[in-house]
Amino acid sequence: MSTDFEKTPGWLDWCADPSRPAYRLPRGAVDAHCHVFGPGGEFPYAPERKYTPCDASKEQLFALRDHLGFSRNVVVQATCHGADNRAVVDALRASGGLARGVATLRPDVTDAEVRELHEAGVRGVRFNFVARLVDAAPKRDLLDVVEKIAPYGWHVVVYFEAADLADLRDFFLSIPVPLVVDHMGRPDTAKDPDGPDFETFLDFLRARPDIWCKVTCPERLTTSGPPALGGERAAYRDVVPFARRVVEEFPDRVLWGTDWPHPNLTDHMPDDGLLVDFVPHIAPTAELRHKLLVDNPMRLYWPDAD
Numbered sequence: 614m615s616t617d618f619e620k621t622p623g624w625l626d627w628c629a630d631p632s633r634p635a636y637r638l639p640r641g642a643v644d645a646h647c648h649v650f651g652p653g654g655e656f657p658y659a660p661e662r663k664y665t666p667c668d669a670s671k672e673q674l675f676a677l678r679d680h681l682g683f684s685r686n687v688v689v690q691a692t693c694h695g696a697d698n699r700a701v702v703d704a705l706r707a708s709g710g711l712a713r714g715v716a717t718l719r720p721d722v723t724d725a726e727v728r729e730l731h732e733a734g735v736r737g738v739r740f741n742f743v744a745r746l747v748d749a750a751p752k753r754d755l756l757d758v759v760e761k762i763a764p765y766g767w768h769v770v771v772y773f774e775a776a777d778l779a780d781l782r783d784f785f786l787s788i789p790v791p792l793v794v795d796h797m798g799r800p801d802t803a804k805d806p807d808g809p810d811f812e813t814f815l816d817f818l819r820a821r822p823d824i825w826c827k828v829t830c831p832e833r834l835t836t837s838g839p840p841a842l843g844g845e846r847a848a849y850r851d852v853v854p855f856a857r858r859v860v861e862e863f864p865d866r867v868l869w870g871t872d873w874p875h876p877n878l879t880d881h882m883p884d885d886g887l888l889v890d891f892v893p894h895i896a897p898t899a900e901l902r903h904k905l906l907v908d909n910p911m912r913l914y915w916p917d918a919d
């Protein structure tokens with residue numbers, strides 16, 4: 614197989630010289646949603662992928678962690694790697710315990726494979742329902758995966774479009790392990806944050822006390838910005854009221870991460886330092902920020918740490 618990959622046309626590469634955030638992250642902050650891409654020469658992109666990214670290595674991820682002031686990472690399997698979790702596992706093993714992972718699994722995964730992933734630091738499996746990223750997996754297969762991971766205390770990360778929640782809600786609620794929603798369930802942020810659509814999403818979070826929410830990706834969800842570029846430290850103002858509602862109602866089950874290296878952006882690539890400056894706008898008190906950035910991700914991913 615060739616490992617010489619050509620990026621999807623129009624691909625935006627991650628920001629090579631991010632600012633230092635003006636907001637100083639609390640000690641022990643966790644970047645609870647980020648990815649590694651390849652490098653393709655070492656960890657080839659999956660044949661069934663829907664996009665081919667630029668490379669984004671573990672060394673580059675850890676350098677960003679240190680530059681921004683995070684202490685730890687949660688590395689989420691990107692769909693361009695399919696169910697081949699080797700790049701994530703390699704990053705976890707190289708992190709010296711400072712990274713945990715979320716994997717993608719097929720239903721024929723064996724207990725020995727799950728155990729090996731657990732030993733490497735994987736603590737969740739991701740189910741993706743976004744059609745531009747993956748072909749739909751049968752729900753029966755997903756429930757088979759849940760049976761395999763449940764004994765290890767893992768959770769299920771779900772990524773879906775807001776419009777699909779009505780169809781998926783009952784299935785999600787039938788999953789007998791904690792759920793973590795990616796990117797706030799992708800609300801249409803041109804709509805009213807106090808309107809019925811976002812209320813439907815909040816109602817889903819209210820349905821069980823073990824449904825967590827990542828208040829991430831304003832750079833993806835924004836429609837009117839302004840973008841985290843050119844020194845803008847109050848970026849994505851249109852997304853703030855949505856994220857703030859979630860943080861204030863569910864302060865003990867929200868997570869934040871950079872989403873570096875930001876797959877599939879088409880409008881602009883944010884400056885990750887300015888993206889960190891988004892946090893105080895959505896979590897307006899030091900207590901809320903400490904929960905969002907330290908206490909919550911530590912409880913979910915490092916429950917045994919001191």
Ligand SMILES: O=C(O)c1cc(C(=O)O)oc(=O)c1
Nearest residue numbers: 690691692693746872876877
């Ligand atoms: O919206 C996306 O394009 C996207 C893709 C992936 C992935 O390909 O895994 O992960 C994300 O968190 C977001």
